[in-house]
Amino acid sequence: MLELLELVNKADTVAIAGHLCPDGDSVGSCLGVYNYLTREFKGQKQIDVYQESVPAEFSFLENAQIIRAEAAPDKIYDLFIALDCSSVDRLGFAEAMFHKAKTTVNIDHHISNTNFAQYNHVEGEASSACEVVYGLMDKDKIDQKIAECLYLGIVHDTGVFKHSNTSKKTMEVAGCLLETGISSSQIIDDSFYRKTYLQNQILGRCLLESILLLNGRIIFSFVPQKIMQLYGAVPSDLDGIIDQLRVTEGVEVAILVREEETQRNKVSMRSNGKVDVSRICEMFGGGGHKMAAGCTINGSIHDVVNNLSVQIEHQLNAYTEQ
Ligand code: AMP
Ligand code: MN
Ligand code: MN
Numbered sequence: 001m002l003e004l005l006e007l008v009n010k011a012d013t014v015a016i017a018g019h020l021c022p023d024g025d026s027v028g029s030c031l032g033v034y035n036y037l038t039r040e041f042k043g044q045k046q047i048d049v050y051q052e053s054v055p056a057e058f059s060f061l062e063n064a065q066i067i068r069a070e071a072a073p074d075k076i077y078d079l080f081i082a083l084d085c086s087s088v089d090r091l092g093f094a095e096a097m098f099h100k101a102k103t104t105v106n107i108d109h110h111i112s113n114t115n116f117a118q119y120n121h122v123e124g125e126a127s128s129a130c131e132v133v134y135g136l137m138d139k140d141k142i143d144q145k146i147a148e149c150l151y152l153g154i155v156h157d158t159g160v161f162k163h164s165n166t167s168k169k170t171m172e173v174a175g176c177l178l179e180t181g182i183s184s185s186q187i188i189d190d191s192f193y194r195k196t197y198l199q200n201q202i203l204g205r206c207l208l209e210s211i212l213l214l215n216g217r218i219i220f221s222f223v224p225q226k227i228m229q230l231y232g233a234v235p236s237d238l239d240g241i242i243d244q245l246r247v248t249e250g251v252e253v254a255i256l257v258r259e260e261e262t263q264r265n266k267v268s269m270r271s272n273g274k275v276d277v278s279r280i281c282e283m284f285g286g287g288g289h290k291m292a293a294g295c296t297i298n299g300s301i302h303d304v305v306n307n308l309s310v311q312i313e314h315q316l317n318a319y320t321e322q
Contacts, residue, residue, distance in 0.1 A: 002121040004081075004136050007105060008037055008045065011078035015101065017050040018129075019085045020092030021235050024156025024191060027051060027058045027067075029083040029107075029129040032149035035062055036137055039146075048072070050094040055236040057191045061152065062145040077101040082117060084129035084153075086110035086287045107132055109157075112278055112287030127170040128157035134173050147180040152187055159243055160188055164273070164291055192240075199237045202227075206241045206256065213309050216250040217316060222301055225259045235266070246270040253277060253312050257304055260296070265304050268294050274319045280311045 008014055016034055018026030034049050041047075049067045058064060071093045080101035085091055085108060091098055098104060098117075106117035109132050111124040126132045130153030134142070142150075154174055158166045161174070178184055195203070202223070210221040223238065231237070238258060245254035254270045267284070269277035271291045278293040284307075286295020297304050 002105070002107070002119055002136055004033075004105075005040060005138075007079060007103065007119065008041065011103065012045060013075075013077045014045055014047045014079045014081065015050060015075075015077040015094070015097055016047065016081045016083065017085075017091055017094040017098070018083050019090040020052050022051045022054060023084075023236075023239065024058060025128045025130055025153040026084040027054055027061065027064070028149045028151075028153025028156070029133050030067070031061045031063055032130060032133055032146050032153070033081060033083065034066075035146045035149060036141065038063075039141065039143070048077075050097070052092055053234070055234075055239075057194065058152065060190070061149050071097055073097075075100075079103045079105065080117075081105045081107065083107050083133070084109070086112050087114045088116040107136070110278075110287060111289060112282055112293075125167070127163075127165040127167065128153045130154050130157070131170055131173050134177070139176065142177070142180065144180040144182055147177040147182050148187060151177045151182055151184065152191055155188055155192055160192055165289065195240075196237075198231050198233060199240075202231055202233055202237060203241050203244065206238075207244065210245060210248075212251075213305070214313055214316070217252045218255065218309055218312055219245045219248050219251045219253075220255045220257070220305060221245060223256070223258045225261070228258070242268045242270050246272065252316060255305075255308055257301060259301070263298055263300065265297050265299075265301065266294070267297055267304065267308070268292075269308070275312055275315045280308065280315075283311065 016030050018030045030049050051067045080098050104117035105119045108122045109126040113122040123132045130150040134150050206221040210219050242256040252272050253275050256268045258266045260266050271277045276290045278288045278290050281293035281295035284295040284297050
């Protein structure tokens, strides 16, 4: 078991970072660990948190305002803690600081994790990095503010306790977090369900323009760069759209592709159980979980759809033959 407090005790300077395009689990786990460590070490350590721009709906979490969106390139940290990152490149702008750090820790829940640090604590069955982090904390030191961070991460990675990664343990952890007095319904409504008008418009457009492939077993939708620009949207404005695509009747796999640059596409995939989408995304240099994964594919959107649907069909055929 990773002894987080012992490692931090030996360090004077600590960096904490999640993954690029941070989601609720990334932000929640980073701030949960930050708040836990600052309570424990009360100003004796310099602790910095690095995350790309944090979506506004997470800014109510305690100390969200201290998050740094730019690297300190010359800084050599005694300890670097990576959270919710399956591989080192997922750290984005913080990767260079990771490589310079004297001691490195990787705490995660992706089955595709590459064990890229000196200390690796990966629980592939856990719902979220926040669930893993909870297990590493002294339970009597988890106050309401820390609980809010961890609860938010669990809520987001489980799609409000509905994805298949929600286990008995997930519910038990969530229950213990509730005991601290957090407002569960407010966190869920404000950070997960509330959408801006713009987000709803893009959702509507993605549903309207989606297509079915393989006799309705794949649903696919594409957001070109020019649409992102037209709406003034950022990637996190698309959060939740893939989940709506996935619950279309008859669908085994949902694919949402966002054109990042000409010929460069960010792919999100979700499965309803028969297809392991992490295996497919790994073929294209990405990863994730069996039921939720992502990757970046260079080429035209036609190539992307062709390449992915061949792999999905392959797995579906193998499944039928079983
Ligand atoms: P997303 O579709 O971006 O919400 O991601 C779904 C899951 O796959 C999350 O657990 C991500 O952390 C993971 N994931 C997404 N993109 C990548 C990637 N390029 N490499 C590894 N894991 C990824
Ligand atoms: Mn994440
Ligand atoms: Mn996660």
